[in-house]
Amino acid sequence: MSTPPFRAGHVAVIGRPNVGKSTLTNALVGAKVSIVSNRPQTTRHRLLGIASFEAGQLVLVDTPGLHRDQGKSTASAMHRMMNRAARGALEGVDVAALVVQAGRWDEADAFAYEALSNAGLPVVLIVNQVDRLKDKTALLPYLAKVSEGRDFAGVHPISALKRNGLEALVETLLKLVPEQPAIYGEDEITDKSQRFLAGEMVREQLMRQLGNELPYATTVEIEKFEVDGALLRIGAVIWVERDGQKAIVIGKGGERLREIGSKARQHMERLFGAKVFLETWVRVRQGWSDDEAALRAFGYHD
Template sequence: MNDTPSYRAGHVAVIGRPNVGKSTLVNALVGAKVSIVSNRPQTTRHRLLGIATFAQGQLVLVDTPGLHRDQGKASASAMHRWMNRAARGALEGVDAALLVVQAGRWDEEDGAAYAVLREAGVPVVLVVNQVDRLRDKAALLPYLADVVHDREFASVHPVSALKRIGLEALVDAVLPVLPQQDALYGEDEITDRSQRFLAAELLREQLMRLLGAELPYATTVEIERFEEDGAMYRIGAVIWVEREGQKAIVIGKGGTRLREIGTKARQQMERLFDRKVFLETWVRVREGWSDDEAALRAFGYGEPGIGNRE
């Protein structure tokens, strides 16, 4: 534990509409890949903690699914409702929040996310991400002036999470609004999630990246076996889909697609776990799992609270 009198630590929710780079930001601040990333909205389905420890304090970042406008239960799947609950639930017990938006863009979903944060009554830091992609740099200042007009932010930070631009200034601004207390986690801890959970997410990441156009949200992953064998992990994973036709897509001709997915996922696991991994994968069908509350619970879509470890 850190005994520096000025040391600060606390929980910081990372909120925003889908696909604005929340998980990329969390990974950049943590300095390790704890949250999966793809260019598909709704890649992040679970709430997890990314622990970023610095000399002057510790940010316990609560990464969340993107917030969607509530369209009513009749028009939203169980998965959609679950992700909105997880995103809103991330605000319970936090000390501050980062509202992440895309540089040059502010729409109704951004406004809805801001409204949720204002209701939570915590300091809100505006993080304007992807400034490196903004073609007209001169448009940034007028854009910022428009966004902050009639809205209250503790501070505003243009950043590029991908290129790690502006992150030091962001950390320096967030730490002072956190409680003065010892670190909540050890210096070597980077997430509250188990290796089993991270393995499932890394496999699902490759499914999103390689099959996103064909099967955007019809897949999930269940780890059936996670064993330590000397210096190696032996992992058995089931990829669940909703229809037989989707199973064929995941497997590919002669199994080529499934082998590619497995190879890329295994490489990511070895990089994160720092050891060899033997990964076996199977594809199975469970019809309508993404709109079945019982199936979602069975596949691990629970209600983890802050500080609850898997």
């Protein structure tokens, strides 16, 4: 019996904000390469997660949530750049994975499907968070309704968080990518540097701990990343837009900033497999999120 040919290709992971795209990417890669919180638009950058299997390799393009562009008058520079990054993820990929929330299909999901369909890509529908459905008997009618009149290359109900349904999903995705050798080494998990990932780990804690107060007014710049033997020395600047926001991030007696730094350091040590000495500072730059030059200086690209 002959061995099936090895397959490898790029998969755009697309969907409206906060449906679990980054959780799915991390689950398939088997490591945390994309930060996660329960806040929409946690993912701000296009990021590659490299998932290697015996039968092939999937290069997952995790993106900011895809949504209708509101136009310059109402959308911030950050919003416009994130939307361009999501749309740009469709260039040069072999297949699109449209992630939706189980039991929900609205205009934003339909808009994402149309964008993928118009790009001429095979679209695999991934119905995430099926474990949260209270009425499991509603799943089949929901799948039938969503699939009606739409050409999906596969439909997979899954729970990315609990890693349920992933084997069948991987099998479908691998059938849709070309027969070719691996694009990356099997020990590679992302195209991003440790420096970039360190900044994301700090930003994740900002989103998790300050989501109600400062959901989008913060960003992180890594000023220092030095390897000192078995120790990583990292200096992170947290940028905010107003002095009042700076006080919120620091917290009473610096308590909140210490907690953010402590949690971020723990995640870095697990991901990098090294001891980390992390220093954090908070600085103010007025209106950075609506300034394209500032966004590019902070590493945002479309």
